[in-house]
Amino acid sequence: MRYSKLLIPTLKEMPAEAEVISHTLMLRAGMIRKLAAGIYSLLPLGLSVTKKVEDIIREEMNRAGAQEVLLPAVQPAKLWKESGRWEEYGKELLRFKDRHERDFCFGPTHEEVITDLISKEVRSYRQLPLNLYQIQTKFRDEIRPRFGVMRGREFIMKDAYSFDCDEKGAEKSYKKMYDAYCRIFERCGLKFKAVEAETGVIGGSFSHEFMVLADSGEEGIIFCNSCNYAVNIDRAEIRIEEKRDEGKNKEEMKEIKKVSTPGMKTVEEVSKYLKVRPQDLVKTLIFETENGIIAALVRGDHQINETKLKNFLDCTILVLAGDETVREVTGAPSGFAGPIDLNISIFADHGVKGMHNFITGANETDAHNINVNIGRDFEINGYGDIRNVKEDDKCPRCGKDINIRRGVEVGHIFKLGTKYSQMFRATYLDSTGEERFIIMGCYGIGVGRTIAAAIEQNHDENGIIWPMSIAPxxxxxxxxxxxxxxxxxxxxxxxxxxxxxxxxxxxxxxxxxxxxxxxxxxxxxxxxxxxxxxxxxxxxxxxxxxxxxxxxxxxxxx
Ligand SMILES: [Zn+2]
Missing domain, CATH: 3.40.50.800 (Anticodon-binding domain)
Incomplete structure (x- = not known):
């Protein structure tokens, strides 16, 4: 190719719209241009990298025995109503009507379409296992598209779906995809980790996220140096250290006292002012859930993890209460909430268990209580693992040191089970002639995200440094x-x-x-x-x- 004939509109200046380095560099290197929020045109260099990544994906998917198909991007609402996701998916699903006023959507994912297809085409165990994949444009109407192609609304994705007779087969298919994904990201020249993850809205029994390590990554991940423990921060278990407070257990309960803390709202401010350590405080956080308002307690030096709290409470809505609600519930502005005399359920992190004579808000403006004790001063309705892991926590599997890093999610694999095959009656006849549900898995790779992640990991102050295998x-x-x-x-x-x-x-x-x-x-x-x-x-x-x-x-x- 001749540079003089190529459209490579490089920019000298930092584009104002860009928040992360990959977005900045993709714009500056003339790879992409924005058409609308979260919607980008790929220029020659951008498309060239895209095709290289797609080729690697295609080769490894084919090698793993998967077959390429191309399903429609426009999908009838009927299928989504059958799965219940027409309602469940919310505003991220781009919906529209055709000239006959029939409802359609632009596919954000293809479980419905593929399961419907398989339910019609597969009859016998002899046709299984199957793994079908496609590389295609998808649309998710993100509320806040940002970071360029990293969190765009329209994006290219490789999605694959496996169909097996039984659990054993499904696990084998899952493992094959796991291995294929490792090869794909290795061949793309990326440093990555496969971490155990939440299944989220897609549902299913277990899943792994493939994370490219980059400081700018949106997701926190934890991994152990000594064993293969690697999880998303929302899933990381806390290793409960026994006997941590053994000495303190013997401590006598002191008399509770209210002290003045004028304008001191944060743990940092209060602990400095009262000359104590942050871990001598207990934070009281008020949340609204669909089952009412609750209080959650964590030690002063710990951070609450809302996903873990949500799982612990088994609720679907969890929002940190606004100032007005906090005032209604506690009688004081945010920053002075405490657990004493609250008329709501109180849940606490395991780290609060065994604490004695600690400090909490006094439910009064500019005041905190000291020498607060569980049992004497208030009761806890339940203890759970509801905080973020910290650097000094140990691996829950082997007890050795852990790493906390940030990553960009580029791939996700799920073992779906029979969730969709039951909805669409995707069954087969086994060798004895009995009808059984097909067991499914689904596997995605964000092509644009992989490219953005590659840049996040490979750049310097002068620009992009492409790994050879995906360079334009x-x-x-x-x-x-x-x-x-x-x-x-x-x-x-x-x-x-x-x-x-x-x-x-x-x-x-x-x-x-x-x-x-x-x-x-x-x-x-x-x-x-x-x-x-x-x-x-x-x-x-x-x-x-x-x-x-x-x-x-x-x-x-x-
Ligand atoms: Zn370990």
Whole structure:
């Protein structure tokens, strides 16, 4: 390809709309342009990377025995009403009517369509197992699309669905996909972790998320250095340390006292003011749920995890109460809530158990209680694991040190069981002629997200540094003096011979200053640069540079 003929509209300035580095660099490198909120056009470089990622996915899916199909993006409401998700999915589902006033949606996922298809086409155990996949455009009407293609509304996704006769087969299919996903992300040149995850709205029995490690990642993940424990932060169990407060257990209950804490609302402010440690405080948080208002207690140095609290309470709605509700329930503004004399249920994290003579809000403006004790001063309705893991927590499996990192979710695999096959009566006849439900799994990879995650993990202050396998081009030839015939002839010769050797190569034949070419070269991140300048060429040399470390790997003689 010739740079002069390609549409690569690079930008010098930081685009104002971008919040994360991958978004900034995709815009600056001229890979994407925004059409509407969360909806992007892929320009030549963006599409080239997309196709490379898709090719890797396709090869590994085929190798794992999956077959490619292409299902419609537009889906009739009828199927979604059958699964109950027409209501359940909410506003993320983009709905519209055709000319006959029939309801349709733009598919955010394809469980309904594929299960309906299989229920009609599969009759016998002889047709199973099956794994069908597609690479296709999906639409989810995110309330707040952001981070460019990372959280767009329209996006390209690979989704696969497996169909098996029994649990054993389903687990085998799941394992195959797990292995295929590992190979896919390895081949994309990414550092990633497969973590045990929540199943969320799709439902099912267990699942793994594939997370590309990047500081800018939206999700917190925990993993152990010593064993293979790796989970999403919302799922991380806390290792309960016995005897932590044994010494304190013997402590006598002191007399409860109200102390003045003018304007001191946060744990930090109160502990500093009262000259105590944050872990001597207990935070009281008021939440609204569909079953009423509750209070949740965590130790002062701990953070509540709302997903864990939600699971513990077994509720579907959980919102931190606003100032007005807090005042109604506690009689004081936020920041001074405490558990004493509350007329609502109180739940506490395990970490609060065994605490004595601690500090809480006094349910009164500018006041806290000291020497508060469970049992004497108030009762707890239940203890649970409802806080975030901390750096100094230990692995719940083996007790060794853990890592807390951030990641970008690029893939997700679920073992679905019979949830959808029951809804759509997707059954088969077993070898004895008995009718059974097909057991399903579903497996997704966000193609755009994988690209964004690759950039989050591979960039420097000058631009993108593509892993070779997904780079839009492998080699960039930079003739520095376009008016010089020797420079251009040499460049063209190298260009042609690389093409003859099946390399993906682009030549920057633009009549631009070397400085401009170098800047663009680093920004678009082609892994290998071949620099051909008049001065070097006079001595018969060309320069070969690796983008990743700027290292000059050699001067080739020509
Ligand atoms: Zn461990």
């Amino acid at each position: 081009f492998q080699v960039l030839i930079l003739p520095l003096n376009t008016n010089d015939t020797t420079v251009m002839e040499t460049s063209e010769n190298i260009y042609n011979s690389l093409i003859d050797n099946n390399m993906d190569v682009v030549i920057d034949d633009r009549d631009e200053r070397p400085g401009v070419k170098f800047k663009d070269a680093d920004l678009i991140g082609i892994p290998l640069q071949i620099i051909i300048g008049l001065r070097n060429l006079k001595e018969g040399n060309i320069e070969i540079k690796i983008r990743r470390n700027g290292e000059e790997i050699g001067r080739a003689h020509v």
